[in-house]
Amino acid sequence: MHLQKFNIQSRSIGINRAEIYAVLGVSAEVQALVDEYIEEVFMNGPELLQVTGGYLIAEDVKTDSKLKQILVNGIPFNIKKNIFQQLKASEKIAVFVCTIGDAVFEKSRTLMKNNEMLHGYIYDIYGSLAVENAMEQVQANLKLEMAKTGSGISNRYSPGYCGWMVAEQKKLFSLLPPGFCGISLSDSCLMQPIKSISGFIGIGPEIRPKGYNCEVCDSSQCLYRNLKHNI
C-alpha cells in the first residue's frame, strides 16, 4: 500500500473563461454580465480554495471479464463495460480523492440566498472546475511517479459516470484511511465537502490514457458527455 497526499497552491489552479462558458451556456446578450461576475470570481475565488488531493496505490488488483468487475484489495467494483475496457490491463489501481474545501460552495449559496443567483451559480461552476483542475496536478504527479517504474496511467474514472453507480463510493472509501484529505462520505454517498471528487486510475506497463468514449455512453444527463459532444 502506498499513500500520497498533496496540498496544492490555489493560485496554481488555472481555470479559463471558456471552461465556465461551456458549462454555463453564454449568449452574446448575457456575456458582458457573465464576464463581470467571472472577473470577480477569478479575483477572489482562489483565496477560498483549500485544495488537498491524494491517492492510495492498491497492488492487489484482479479483474473478472465476465462480470466486468475489478477487484481491488479483494473488494469487487462493478465499473461497467466502458471503464472496464480501460482498466482491465491494470496491474495496480490508484484510488484517488481531491477536494477544494467548503468555502467556495458556501460563498455560492450565500450569494444565491441573497438573490444573486447568477453570481452564485458561477461560483458553483468555478468550484466544480477547480476541483477537476486540481486533480489534474495530482494525476500529473502520479504519472511522473509511475513513469519511473515503467508504468503508464489511465484516465481517471469516478462513480456516477460511465454507468459506475454512485453507491460504490462506500466500497471505494473503505479502501482509504478514514478522513483521508479531509473528505468524508454520507450515508447517501455524498462527499463532504461537496466540491470533492473520487475514483480510480489504472496503472500498468500497458496502460495509457484513452478517450472517455462519451459517444457510446447512454447517460443522457451527464454534463461532461453532453458538453464534449455538443449533444
Add this chain to the structure above:
Amino acid sequence: MNEIIEKLTTCIEFGKINQKSPFPPSMRGEVGADELTRQALEAGIKPVEILEQGLIPGMNAVGLKFSQGKVFVPEMLMAAKAMSMALVHLKPYFMSGEVKRKGTFIIGTVFGDLHDIGKNLVAMTVEGAGWEVIDLGVDVKTESFLDTLEKYPNCAVGISALLTTTMGNMESVVKLVKEKYPLTKVLVGGAPLNTEFSNKIGADFYSRDPQGAVAYLNNLQNC
C-alpha cells in the same frame, strides 16, 4: 393592452431588473421590472392584471425558450431576479388577499441530498408562473414535507434529487405523503430520474425542466 404592462412583460422575459441594471445591454438605461411595477400600481392598474397580464407571460416566455434550448441558465436566472423585484411590490396585495395565487407549491431536495441549483430554478420559475412557493431547502426529511402539508393541505409537492443514491429516498416521501394526503399531487425531478422511475415510486409527474412543472401545475384544478 396597456403599454406599461407590455413593457413589464418584456422586462421579465429579458431579465431587466431596474434602471440601474446594465443587463440586457440592449435595454441599458431603460426602466426595469422594479420601476414599471411601481408605475403600474400608481397608474391604477389592478395588481391582479399586473401579475397575470404582465409578469406571468414574461416568465412563461423565457421558460419556454429555456425548455427549447434557445436561452440558457443565465437568462432564466436574470428573468427570475427581475420577477422577484416586481413581486416585492405586489406582496401587500398577496397578503391582503386582493391578489390570489394559483395555488401553493412546496418544494425541497430529498433527505440525504444537498444539491439545489435545479430545485431553485424550478422554484423560481413556478413562483414566476403565479404560484406561492414554499422552499424547504435541501436534505428535507419526510416529516418536514408532512408538517408543511398540514399547514397547506391543498398544495402540490415537488421533490428533487441529483444522485442515484438519493433518488430512492423519494419513494418513502411519496408513499407517506400519498398515505396521509391522497389527493396531493407530487412532482419529481432531477438528473438521474425519468418518467418510468416517477411512475414506479407513485409520483404523479416527472418534469425534466422547470417549464414542464409549470405546465403540469397550471393544469391542476384542486390547488
